[in-house]
Amino acid sequence: MATIGQATQAVSTTSALARARQRAAYVPDLLVEAHRVANTVIAGWHGRRKRGIGENFWQFRPYVEGESLSRIDWRRSARDDNTYVRDREWEAAHTVWLWSDSSASMLFQSTLAPVSKQSRALVILLALAEILARSGERIASPGVLDPVSARNAAERLATAIDLHRDRAVFPDVSQINRHSDLVLISDFLDPAEDVLEKLAPIAKRGIRGHVLEICDPVEEVFPYRGRTEFVDPEDGVKLTAGRAESLHEEYRRTYLARRESIADSLRRLGWNFITHHTDQPASTALVALHTHLSGVPGGGVREVSS
Known part of the structure; x- marks a missing residue:
């Protein structure tokens, strides 16, 4: 995505193909990291639990006349004077569509961050796929991976990302059905x-x-501070500031106003907006996404800084 006044030093972006090859080279390592991150937050993750057809125990409830006698749990019923039925959990597979930006601006990594924006985005994407797959959801990625329900969905998504190397363009989401969930990860530096x-x-x-x-x-x-050259990683346009510190206040106002405008507009549309900084653990963003996807009350726009 094109940047608006992005404060960045020169980033090697010789071509989209070069970026794709670079990304493909470290996807396997990012998958390992994604598994590690997923394991740190997997406890407490649950799907949308309801009574219905499934394999997992849900609850005991009083028997209702007319129900099949085969559903009665005689061991539980023997404990008191009531007759109980063992309900099982309804396992409703749901499709969650996942996409992360791979444009040139995502390659940026300052000395204050341990990883690039693209690296962090892919780790969160794959870790989320891992957690969703464990909870029985279908995973998909627009233009990259058709909906799949499998325990190894994260590995399949990583392989598909390798094969679809040009993912810098915003995806075609026309195939996504109403009421599906769509997770979009990017720096969103466009106006x-x-x-x-x-x-x-x-x-x-x-x-x-x-x-x-x-x-x-x-x-x-x-x-x-001082004389600084800024380079737009998308088109190579350069800006040289004699006293970079003189741009600080105006830059901060513009940058934060853009974020606030996007967040407020998405909130009015019923979407969630989360900010994640690359000097913070990936698990913080994963937990925030988990919360929203789980439908926990108190959702809405949320910024994650720690």
Whole structure:
């Protein structure tokens, strides 16, 4: 995505193909990291639990006249004067669509962050796929992976990402059905009106959206001083500031106003907006996404800084 005043030093972006090859080279390592992150937050994850057809025990409840006698749990009923039925959990597979931006601006990594934005985005994407697959959900990625329900969904998604190397363009989401969940991970550095022009029509189709903004800490704090050259990683346009510190206040206002505008607009559309900084653990963003996807009350726009 094109940036708006992004404070970045030169990033090697010789071609989209070079970026794709670089990403493909470290996807296997990111998958390992994703498994580790998923395991740190897997406790407490539950699907949308209801009574119904399934394998897992849900609850005991009083027997109702007319029900099949085969459903009675005689051992539990023998404990008191009531007759109980053993209910099982309804396991409703649901499709969650996952997408992470792979454009040039996502390669940025400052000295304040341990990883690039793209690396962190892919780890969160694959870790979320791992957790969702364990809970029986279907995983998909627009233009990359058709819906699949399997324990190894994260591995299959990682393989599909390797095969579909040009994912910098915003995906075609026309195949996503109403009431599905869509998770979008990017730095969202386009002007707010451009971002909303893409997202608003999707929200109006009844798709539940969860937007995760990946931010390198220097992009928010703008720590630069003295003569500094800034390079737009998308088109190579350069800006040289004689006294970079003189741009600090205006830059901060513009950057934060863009974020606030996107977040407020998405909230009105019923979507969630989360900010994650790459100097923080990936698990913080994963927990926030988990909360929203689980439908925990108190959702809405949420910024994650720690």
